[in-house]
Amino acid sequence: MTEPTPQTMRATVVSEYGDPEVLVVRDVPLPVPGPGQVRISVRAAGISPTDLHIRAGDLSAFFALPEPAILGFEAAGVVDALGDGVTGVSVGDEVAARLPRLGGYADFVLADAWTPKPESVSWEEAGSLPTAAEAAVAALRQLGVAKGDQLLVLGATGSVGLMAVQLARSMGATVIGSAPERDRAVVEDLGALFLPAGTPVGDALKALGVEVDWVLDAISAGGLEEVVDAVGAPGKIVTLTGAGAHGGVQMLADGVNRAADALDMAMPLLASGQLRMRPRETFPMAQAAAAHTALEEHRSHRKLVLVND
Template sequence: MPGAVVLSGFGPPEVLRWAEVSLPEPADGQIRIKVKAAGVGPTDLAIRGGHLKAFPLGPDTVLGFEAAGTVDAVGPGVEGTAVGDEVAALLFGLGGYAQYALASIWTRKPAAVSWVDAAALPSSAEAAAGVLRQLDVKRGETLLLFGGGGSVGVIATQLAVAQGVKVLSAVGARDDALAARLGATPVRYGPGLLDEVRRSGDVQAVFDAAGKGVLADAVSLAGGPERVITLSDPAAADFGVMLSHPSPDRAPGALDEAMTMLAEGRLTMRERMTMPMAQAAQAHRLLESGEVHKRIILTL
């Protein structure tokens, strides 16, 4: 039987364990992917810890919003994709930490893009494009981006700058140069953040891609919660802020566009490192500890 990293309960990284699972069968409009690599994101960590009630999960849930691999089976109604095709997929139903995953949204992986890069792209690209769309940021406006050095933040910065938006990127010292290189104005996390942002001018929208307790400041700077969105802060409802999560209509077409940009060398991504998929618990532990500042990709 195939294997997967399953969630045995909510709690510390140790609740993730490798187990045998049934081979999933693709339904209408789905493909089954033999996974080569899967991305680990901050939302995965928040779900595992039981902090996001928007994701009520049953026993033996398999985490992972994104994966890359070879098409292994094609469900009814799928056209233009065949067994053997190399793809990257956005997994709205989770399931990436596995040998086989089902997907309803995917894009072809160009030969110029590695498996690791392909697996690192879908969730970050969809989240970046989707939240910018939900915030309705316009040319000439100023966007404050928390987590500007993260995988979503790096892509969001590039997309917003390309739209003529001024980006204030909240980062740590190590990411100052990266934020500036991507076209943003870096602002430093810490007690002086509010004053530094206010000196830079009015903020019309705030994108919290970090989910680390910044919503009070975000709402204050934006003049209210209406144009503040977070990806993973469990306190969102307490501040009247939208908690945005993947959906088929949040950013249709984002994955196709981002993959083309990546293949053509027009998209920068956060630095990546790989770990064997069976070590998913250790990957979560490293990310939570702050010991690594790279995007972790699980490989098979």
């Protein structure tokens, strides 16, 4: 006798806004793919800093939590169901997706768009690539970075910063990467000039002999006044969140389609070894609260990824 398809799944949900302990494992309804959607059996889901801000309630004005409130904007796994009208993918295909809505911290998730996962790319890599690729590509396009430009990336060895450094270099831009001293070799190995984080930006740029055309703030911790003074105009700066978007500094434009082709661009580069990702640390899906705590307490300098067995 064929076993009935389960109508529920396990997911880590936000029970209320607050500390990591508000993340709890619960049985929730199994999502059903609608027209143009696929359902993915999740193998890995990346954790982004935005997830932490949503959980804490910092972004409640921008992200209304659905019911159930499952965090996670990126996932990789195996397609297990197709909605009406879906073509070009089959049940059993391995894919990665930047999710149009929250939901990655779960056994299954729905996606409107997806990219095949090459065999040479691990689940952990595939599950942590989508949001970094999308944000990096979108930011470079919003700034208008072009061949011959000089770009300063703050947080150059974070997930988005590392991606932006490499993509901007591939476009022919000169990149100055700001990062902790421990990451100097990483920045320089990518062909970027190194600027130690925490040093006066204007003085450091003069010492390097560069005049910056654009700035990508991939830290998003605010306090960009010194950077504005150094580059001469706030409009030359894009920041990832609202923390630094003051006095004319641009916030990265919203919308899941701002760089819809980013994952298709980045995945082949990753598979061929032309794209380097941040080192990763994995946690079981049910230990999302522990992962959030580790990230908030700075006990890990790696990209954190939740994995299902």
